[in-house]
Amino acid sequence: MEPGSATAIVLADLKARIAHVGRPGKGSDAALPFGIPEIDARLPAAGLTLGALHEVAGGGPDIEHGAAAALLVAGVLARLPGPVLWVLERPDLFAPALAAAGLHPDRVIYAEAGKPAAVLLSMEECLRHDGLAGVVGELSGPLTLTASRRLQLAAERSGVTCFALRRSRSHDDAQLKEPTAAATRWRVSALPSAPPLASSPETPGLGRSRWHLELTRCRGGEPASWIVEASDATGHLGLAADARDRSAPAAWERRRAGG
Amino acid sequence: MPADKPLITATHDGRRQVVAAADRVARSLGLYPGMAVAQAQAMVPGLPIAAAEPKGDARALDDLAAWCLRYAPLTAPDRPDGIWIEAAGVAHLFGGEAALLADLVARLARGGVTARAAIADTPGTAWAVARYAERPITVVAPSGAADALRHLPIAALRLPEEVIAGLARLGFERIDQLTAAPRPPLALRFGPVLMRRLDQAFGRLFEPIEPVSPSETVSSRMTFPEPLLTPEALTAVVGRLTHAVCAELERREEGARQLDLVFERVDRTLQAIRIGTARPSRTPQHLARLLDEQLERVDPGLGIEAMRLAVPLVEPLSFTQPRGGFLIGQKTETDLSVLVDRLINRLGDRRVYRVAPVESDVPERSVRRIGPLSPAADATWPPTLPRPTRLLKPPQPVEALAMLPDHPPAFFIWRRRRHRIRRTDGPERIAGEWWRLDGERRATRDYWQVEDDAGRRFWLYRSGDAVDPETGDLRWFLHGFF
Numbered sequence: 177m178e179p180g181s182a183t184a185i186v187l188a189d190l191k192a193r194i195a196h197v198g199r200p201g202k203g204s205d206a207a208l209p210f211g212i213p214e215i216d217a218r219l220p221a222a223g224l225t226l227g228a229l230h231e232v233a234g235g236g237p238d239i240e241h242g243a244a245a246a247l248l249v250a251g252v253l254a255r256l257p258g259p260v261l262w263v264l265e266r267p268d269l270f271a272p273a274l275a276a277a278g279l280h281p282d283r284v285i286y287a288e289a290g291k292p293a294a295v296l297l298s299m300e301e302c303l304r305h306d307g308l309a310g311v312v313g314e315l316s317g318p319l320t321l322t323a324s325r326r327l328q329l330a331a332e333r334s335g336v337t338c339f340a341l342r343r344s345r346s347h348d349d350a351q352l353k354e355p356t357a358a359a360t361r362w363r364v365s366a367l368p369s370a371p372p373l374a375s376s377p378e379t380p381g382l383g384r385s386r387w388h389l390e391l392t393r394c395r396g397g398e399p400a401s402w403i404v405e406a407s408d409a410t411g412h413l414g415l416a417a418d419a420r421d422r423s424a425p426a427a428w429e430r431r432r433a434g435g
Numbered sequence: 436m437p438a439d440k441p442l443i444t445a446t447h448d449g450r451r452q453v454v455a456a457a458d459r460v461a462r463s464l465g466l467y468p469g470m471a472v473a474q475a476q477a478m479v480p481g482l483p484i485a486a487a488e489p490k491g492d493a494r495a496l497d498d499l500a501a502w503c504l505r506y507a508p509l510t511a512p513d514r515p516d517g518i519w520i521e522a523a524g525v526a527h528l529f530g531g532e533a534a535l536l537a538d539l540v541a542r543l544a545r546g547g548v549t550a551r552a553a554i555a556d557t558p559g560t561a562w563a564v565a566r567y568a569e570r571p572i573t574v575v576a577p578s579g580a581a582d583a584l585r586h587l588p589i590a591a592l593r594l595p596e597e598v599i600a601g602l603a604r605l606g607f608e609r610i611d612q613l614t615a616a617p618r619p620p621l622a623l624r625f626g627p628v629l630m631r632r633l634d635q636a637f638g639r640l641f642e643p644i645e646p647v648s649p650s651e652t653v654s655s656r657m658t659f660p661e662p663l664l665t666p667e668a669l670t671a672v673v674g675r676l677t678h679a680v681c682a683e684l685e686r687r688e689e690g691a692r693q694l695d696l697v698f699e700r701v702d703r704t705l706q707a708i709r710i711g712t713a714r715p716s717r718t719p720q721h722l723a724r725l726l727d728e729q730l731e732r733v734d735p736g737l738g739i740e741a742m743r744l745a746v747p748l749v750e751p752l753s754f755t756q757p758r759g760g761f762l763i764g765q766k767t768e769t770d771l772s773v774l775v776d777r778l779i780n781r782l783g784d785r786r787v788y789r790v791a792p793v794e795s796d797v798p799e800r801s802v803r804r805i806g807p808l809s810p811a812a813d814a815t816w817p818p819t820l821p822r823p824t825r826l827l828k829p830p831q832p833v834e835a836l837a838m839l840p841d842h843p844p845a846f847f848i849w850r851r852r853r854h855r856i857r858r859t860d861g862p863e864r865i866a867g868e869w870w871r872l873d874g875e876r877r878a879t880r881d882y883w884q885v886e887d888d889a890g891r892r893f894w895l896y897r898s899g900d901a902v903d904p905e906t907g908d909l910r911w912f913l914h915g916f917f
Binding site for chain 2: 239241242244247259261268269271272273274275281282285287288290297298301302305365366367368369381382385409
């Protein structure tokens with residue numbers, strides 16, 4: 177037996193054990209794959225871990241950059257069975273768009289909590305209730321380590337997946353860089369879309385939206401980024417055909433850094 | 436009775452027939468309570484007169500006070516013509532204090548009762564403002580009693596006729612004149628009642644109300660030899676009271692839709708909390724937990740000597756509780772009503788909802804709110820029309836330039852940022868719904884989904900069809916974000 181492989185086995189066993197330390201209840205390795213091998217391969221559970229907290233933010237101030245993040249979450253929840261609790265600060269979400277991403281209006285109960293503190297309390301209340309597909313909380317304020325830990329623990333216990341939709345008010349919001357207990361942290365920004373007809377770029381019209389999807393933090397994994405096509409009518413993302421072989425181009429990084 | 440005919444009620448004051456009450460039309464004709472019936476008849480020939488029935492009126496007022504229990508757990512008749520409602524801690528369930536009063540006055544009006552209403556820190560202020568403020572509905576801001584009372588007449592202080600007349604002879608007409616005057620001479624001349632009413636109105640003297648409790652309701656009361664102070668003790672009592680009440684509901688095959696928990700404090704004041712449920716329930720653990728979450732609103736003061744749990748609103752509930760499964764794709768038989776109840780009692784029942792499609796071409800009208808546990812609407816919006824994820828309410832005007840009037844814009848400026856438009860899709864023409872608003876008769880909007888050169892997508896519309904100026908003034912608006 178090669179010493180290298182024995183070490184690998186021991187390491188894998190230890191990693192698996194560590195992953196279960198301090199995780200009571202229904203928290204499991206169950207995950208919802210994106211259905212795109214390039215993305216799922218970079219996630220430790222080969223998909224979005226269920227029964228965990230995930231953070232999703234837009235690429236800038238929420239009012240104009242946040243729509244894609246909400247649509248990404250709607251697409252994920254569209255593919256999970258059960259009712260969805262969507263906790264709002266203010267009612268500006270437009271349900272027909274969620275329905276177009278596959279999230280039927282009969283499945284979503286909205287709770288308008290108003291203040292960020294009330295949003296967090298309501299999210300925790302919802303997470304204690306098993307049998308939900310997921311809980312979404314829209315947060316314009318900070319998400320502290322303690323608050324996120326409470327949400328993560330509640331999600332593990334009930335097995336309900338939780339999304340904190342970070343609706344920041346400014347560019348490069350420092351609050352979005354604070355550490356939290358979330359399993360993953362995502363950033364979704366818009367990219368210029370491809371022409372609707374690849375063969376004739378001058379034809380007017382709009383094709384599928386294109387997003388720069390960044391995994392900026394991942395428990396047990398490495399940051400990564402992809403260029404994807406937006407959620408379709410069943411909530412599935414697509415990998416941009418002309419971007420399949422390259423990671424996010426540096427040009428877009430510069431653009432965002434420049435504001 | 437036709438509303439445009441005067442009506443008075445008559446009573447005998449020992450010497451002669453006098454007017455006991457006059458309706459609005461009669462008052463406009465110059466009739467007033469206390470005048471001789473003979474004089475009234477001389478002023479208005481053929482005046483209809485009904486015999487006054489003080490006992491019947493009092494009974495009707497009691498009934499109305501009991502009806503007002505729908506708004507708050509503690510209500511009381513205030514004879515002859517008022518009703519007290521202890522609104523502390525319930526207004527959020529109606530969307531605020533002003534909304535509560537508006538709802539109350541509108542419902543009474545539909546029942547043929549003209550009412551004026553006010554909410555204030557003290558019963559005295561509310562009494563004065565409800566009767567003497569200019570508007571029929573007034574919410575006095577916390578600790579705003581002094582401002583609200585300043586310009587009201589002295590009659591607003593609930594004083595006996597002779598005291599009002601005596602003060603008028605001294606030149607006192609408004610409350611601020613009275614508060615500015617030295618107290619001892621006034622107290623000496625008019626007795627303790629004047630100072631008591633002033634202090635009650637300004638909140639310097641507590642005034643309890645004696646609440647009605649309809650005999651029909653299921654309720655349970657516990658008294659304690661030692662006053663209770665700690666939250667743990669209150670929680671324990673809540674558990675026992677809910678068990679007692681639920682056992683009685685079980686016997687009656689009913690479930691609670693609303694629970695009132697009244698605390699009787701050692702200082703003889705009352706406090707109350709109210710919870711509601713989305714579906715009838717008689718599960719003690721569920722109801723007890725809803726009550727427990729509200730306990731922090733209760734101030735035990737020097738201690739609580741008795742607690743009473745009442746169920747003012749019940750619905751039939753057969754032996755087995757029906758359980759969930761109303762939503763499409765629900766994976767377990769979850770009873771969502773438990774969660775919905777907790778959210779409603781935390782946030783208010785207008786802030787927990789689902790939405791359903793409405794057949795309307797106007798985007799902002801294509802969504803309506805329905806109850807969180809309504810049966811599945813089983814309908815959705817036409818999937819072919821692009822709709823933004825976030826909608827701006829109302830649409831915001833933007834500066835935009837189009838090459839031709841009926842073309843999509845080449846760029847637009849919103850919040851001082853210029854967005855160069857790279858790709859567009861449209862127009863989707865949406866005509867105003869002329870059957871709703873006359874101003875919409877010809878109004879037309881042309882919607883464009885546009886993508887700027889950073890890839891962000893916006894929903895813009897131009898008001899007007901670019902041919903007929905009557906359809907709109909060609910201004911551009913931003914209505915949403917994709």
